Amino acid sequence: MRSPFDFALALGDDALVAAQRLGEWTSRAPEMEEDVALANIALDQLGAARLLLTYAGELEGAGRDEDALAYLRDDREFRNCLLVELPNGDFAVTMAKLLFLSAYQLPLYSALAGCADERLAAIGAKARKESAYHRDHAALWVRRLGDGTAESHRRMQAAVDQVWPYAHELFAPWPGAPVDPAGLRGDFDAYVGPVLAEATLTRPADGWAPAGGRDGVHTEHLSYLLAEMQVLHRAHPGATW
Amino acid sequence: MYGNDFSAPEDAPGGGLLGEVAAAEAALRAAATRQRGGGPGPDADLEAYFADVIDADQKIEPRDWMPEAYRKTLIRQIAQHAHSEIIGMQPEGNWISRAPSLKRKAILLAKVQDEAGHGLYLYAAAETLGVSRDELVQLLLDGRQKYSSIFNYPTLSWADVGVIGWLVDGAAIVNQVPLCRCSYGPYARAMIRVCKEESFHQRQGYEILHTLAHGTLEQKAMAQDAVDRWWYPSLAMFGPPDGDSTHSARSMAWKIKRFSNDELRQRFVDMCVQQAEILGLTLPDPDLRWNEQCQAYDFTEPDYAELMRVISGEGPCNRQRMEHRRRAHAEGAWVRVAAAAYAAKRSTAREAVAA
Numbered sequence: 001m002r003s004p005f006d007f008a009l010a011l012g013d014d015a016l017v018a019a020q021r022l023g024e025w026t027s028r029a030p031e032m033e034e035d036v037a038l039a040n041i042a043l044d045q046l047g048a049a050r051l052l053l054t055y056a057g058e059l060e061g062a063g064r065d066e067d068a069l070a071y072l073r074d075d076r077e078f079r080n081c082l083l084v085e086l087p088n089g090d091f092a093v094t095m096a097k098l099l100f101l102s103a104y105q106l107p108l109y110s111a112l113a114g115c116a117d118e119r120l121a122a123i124g125a126k127a128r129k130e131s132a133y134h135r136d137h138a139a140l141w142v143r144r145l146g147d148g149t150a151e152s153h154r155r156m157q158a159a160v161d162q163v164w165p166y167a168h169e170l171f172a173p174w175p176g177a178p179v180d181p182a183g184l185r186g187d188f189d190a191y192v193g194p195v196l197a198e199a200t201l202t203r204p205a206d207g208w209a210p211a212g213g214r215d216g217v218h219t220e221h222l223s224y225l226l227a228e229m230q231v232l233h234r235a236h237p238g239a240t241w
Numbered sequence: 242m243y244g245n246d247f248s249a250p251e252d253a254p255g256g257g258l259l260g261e262v263a264a265a266e267a268a269l270r271a272a273a274t275r276q277r278g279g280g281p282g283p284d285a286d287l288e289a290y291f292a293d294v295i296d297a298d299q300k301i302e303p304r305d306w307m308p309e310a311y312r313k314t315l316i317r318q319i320a321q322h323a324h325s326e327i328i329g330m331q332p333e334g335n336w337i338s339r340a341p342s343l344k345r346k347a348i349l350l351a352k353v354q355d356e357a358g359h360g361l362y363l364y365a366a367a368e369t370l371g372v373s374r375d376e377l378v379q380l381l382l383d384g385r386q387k388y389s390s391i392f393n394y395p396t397l398s399w400a401d402v403g404v405i406g407w408l409v410d411g412a413a414i415v416n417q418v419p420l421c422r423c424s425y426g427p428y429a430r431a432m433i434r435v436c437k438e439e440s441f442h443q444r445q446g447y448e449i450l451h452t453l454a455h456g457t458l459e460q461k462a463m464a465q466d467a468v469d470r471w472w473y474p475s476l477a478m479f480g481p482p483d484g485d486s487t488h489s490a491r492s493m494a495w496k497i498k499r500f501s502n503d504e505l506r507q508r509f510v511d512m513c514v515q516q517a518e519i520l521g522l523t524l525p526d527p528d529l530r531w532n533e534q535c536q537a538y539d540f541t542e543p544d545y546a547e548l549m550r551v552i553s554g555e556g557p558c559n560r561q562r563m564e565h566r567r568r569a570h571a572e573g574a575w576v577r578v579a580a581a582a583y584a585a586k587r588s589t590a591r592e593a594v595a596a
Contacts, residue, residue: 016343023337023346026353027330027565030573032361035330039354043347050343067342091576147586148579155575232341232399239457241341241399241449 005059006079007177008120009069010214011108012052013080016070017222018101019045020229021088030091037137041098044130051123071233075223081213083166085222092145092152092159099138099192100163104170106131107187111179120178139195146199153200160196161204168209258418262436265421269429272299281306295496300426303369311495315425316370317386318497320377323363324388326356327381328562332396333405341399345449349402352442359435366427382567389413390548391478393556400453400460400467406446408468408475408513414439415509416479419499428497447516454521461521468517469525477543477551479506485545510540 022042029035053066064072083101088094109131112124145156173182196203212218233241275297281290287306294301301307330353337353340346364374380386391409396402417439420432453464480486480502492498500508510529517524526541550556 019346020338023350026334026337026350027327027357028569028572030569030576032327032357032364034573034576035357036354036361039350039357043350043354046343046347046350050347053343070343071341091573144580144583145576148583149575151575152579152582228338232339236341236457236459239341239460241345241452241456 002174002177003059004117004178005056007174008052008056008059010079010081012049012056012069013078014084014101014105015045015049015052017078017080017084017225019043019049020225021084021086021097022094024088025094038094041130041134041137044127044134048123048127048130051126055119055123067233071230075218075226076216078218078222078226079214079216080218080222081166081169082210082219083163083170085213085219085225086163086166087221089159089162090155091141092155093162095138095141095145096156096159096163098134099142099195100167100170100188102131102135102138103188103191104167104181104184106135107184108179108181111184115178117178135191139191142195142201143199146196146201156199157201160201164204165208165210168206169211169213172211172214174214258414259437259440261418262421262433262440265418265429266433268298268422269300269426269433275299295424298422298424298496300429301424302426310491311497312370314492314495314497315428316367316372316377318492319363319367319370319428319431320372320380321387321389323360323367323377324381324386325392326360326363328388328392328566330356330360331562331565332392332394332558333402335396336399336402339399340402348445352406352445355438355442359438362431362434366431369427378570382563382570384554384563387552388562389478390551390556391474392562393551393559394471394474395558397470398463398467400450400463401471403446403449403453403464404467404471406442406444407450407516408446408471409478410439410443410446411513412475412478412509414443415505415512419505420497422496422499424496447520450520450522464520465522468522472525473543473547474551476506476510476540477545477548479503479509481545481548482542507537510538514538 019042022038022045025035025038025042027035029038049070050066053069057064057066057069083097086093086097088097106128109124109128112120113128115121115124142156142160145152147153167188171181171185171188174180193203210219281287288308291301291305291307291311294305301311333349333356334353337346337349340349364377367377368374377386381388391412396405414436417432417436421429421436423429423432450464450468453460455461483489483501483503486502489498489501493501513524514529529538529540531537532539551559554560
């Protein structure tokens with residue numbers, strides 16, 4: 001049975017790993033304005049991650065703070081969905097990932113804002129405004145790339161095809177959670193469907209639905225991501241920064 | 242601990258460098274309210290009018306006549322400043338993924354984001370002089386315009402992030418504070434905004450070092466090693482000594498430049514000595530000592546031959562930085578083309594609806 005700690009941890013890990021991937025774009029974006037935008041979104045995700053991990057640590061009651069949770073757990077202890085740990089790929093893959101993530105996070109945080117847990121409600125209320133911007137930004141690029149040139153269309157369709165299977169895990173039922181993600185799938189489809197259509201992209205058929213992130217069974221990518229993220233912190237046990 | 246500023250005592254009454262920025266901002270507003278007689282008349286001598294504006298410490302604006310050489314000097318200087326911000330994202334960006342705490346990661350991400358913003362802001366200031374950002378970026382990519390040579394040094398440890406904030410941003414601020422009074426209005430206004438953010442960055446860098454210097458032995462050694470490697474390259478940021486500086490005299494006359502390279506370098510050294518003492522770190526110069534007569538510190542000059550080598554492309558990271566920038570530009574080309582194609586389709590669609 002998963003606990004409230006697991007729920008806060010899962011959401012915090014989603015945001016943390018997403019921030020880590022987005023941060024990799026710094027100084028590499030297709031245009032300077034996009035460098036600013038991607039850093040902004042990374043900062044939003046990191047901010048939400050810190051609030052959620054701090055709260056998770058308090059729920060656990062074992063004295064772990066945000067850094068202990070971020071830096072001193074191994075990949076098998078991370079609870080993020082597989083979607084966020086996938087490599088950035090090209091800009092189309094990054095935008096497909098961001099569209100699906102934000103189209104899940106926005107209804108999730110909105111629902112959390114009205115939940116009985118006051119701390120989660122406050123985090124949801126703050127984060128949902130940011131998610132709305134992330135979703136707008138990703139949708140704008142998916143439309144531009146889908147309906148831009150022949151090459152951008154090809155890349156955007158390939159990105160959607162590649163990432164689509166990982167969206168299903170986001171909505172796996174979680175009975176007893178403050179918000180059951182299974183109830184958010186309708187919002188996701190209602191938003192993503194028309195965006196793909198406007199972008200002249202084909203919605204992939206449902207089928208293969210990789211999962212396991214919520215149970216700590218990840219892709220091969222996460223261990224590398226964490227090795228890089230944690231290397232300095234772990235090299236100096238007990239140091240403050 | 243580090244308060245609102247950590248400048249040397251001689252800056253104290255004005256609140257240090259940030260106080261100078263505020264004073265420049267006030268002067269800028271005052272200059273804007275003074276009448277200039279509605280600009281030159283139809284038969285006026287434009288060159289004399291330009292000289293009058295400079296003499297009166299007022300601002301040249303984009304609509305004003307200016308000598309071609311003034312325009313070119315400014316384009317080069319502002320563009321190279323913008324390029325420095327964009328290339329400068331790389332050495333610090335190098336540590337975003339490995340920042341040792343989530344708080345430090347957030348601060349560093351925000352800082353590097355600020356640099357991208359400064360770059361955009363400066364390119365926009367350069368564009369007021371009749372050149373496009375795309376042209377300037379191409380000059381950078383072709384190696385025909387430079388960026389600050391300091392970014393051709395590698396960031397080898399986390400402490401380097403702190404030292405870049407403290408010394409490199411510190412030197413940049415000392416260089417840029419006088420530019421807040423530059424005779425070209427858009428550049429002066431850009432510098433006021435940039436300096437305010439840079440002073441925030443400098444404080445954050447100082448705080449990183451303070452934490453390291455008061456941390457474990459390994460952390461303190463990391464901080465000292467970073468100071469040892471960055472001290473002289475930071476001194477070299479002020480450029481060659483006055484006798485060898487090619488553009489200085491005319492830029493001074495035009496009030497683009499307000500102080501000589503050596504004056505600014507001295508100011509920087511005087512500012513750093515006390516800060517290093519508070520940090521408990523040693524500046525790697527055995528000849529650094531207070532000179533009672535000059536009321537300033539004597540110090541060892543940086544190796545200007547090294548500076549020239551780095552400027553000419555033989556620093557440790559010149560090739561890496563340029564290759565990174567060129568790759569990002571090339572890999573983003575299909576995205577920029579797609580965005581333009583999409584925008585063109587949309588405007589055609591709007592015209593069709595309107596017709």
